[in-house]
Amino acid sequence: MQTLGATAPTISIETVYGQHHDWLRSWLCRRLGNASDAADLAHDAFLRLMLKPASRGFASHGEARGYLRTMANGMCINLWRRREVERAWLDTLAARPQEHAPSAERQAMILEALNEISAMLLELPPKAARAFFLAAACQLTDREAAEELGISPRMVRKYVARGMLRCMQLQARETLDALHGTD
Known part of the structure; x- marks a missing residue:
């Protein structure tokens, strides 16, 4: 019988890895249809698990x-989203004359920025993300975006401001990372 205040025994990360790594890799392989991607995501999942102090032990298998x-499912969704962004970028590049294509380094930087913007838009409420996209990417006026979304132009401005704030936060984080030498 447990006493008040006593915590249930937890299963260590080493045990979880030993007993669930093969299962997770197989589950991911079925979900992704690719053994290499599955192995990479399984590795990343356990790495995240080790780096997250709150989840170092579990009460049961x-x-x-x-x-x-749950974690691996989210990682699959992120992988698919990144690949969708990459496909769209590659389609855009393919439609341009070769002599106007950016360098490989510039292409990688643009793709990274597109993925960050995509992730940022997913963090916003759907209407705010759509308003930001219509204003920033499609260059619609506040009134045009408002008509498209069925909201007021004032609300469009608020949504766009929220998106711009997130962009500025991303830029500030990148600047700090660069100053501290982290990636």
């Missing part, structure tokens, strides 16, 4: 498996 499945 079912809890560990549920946590891993």
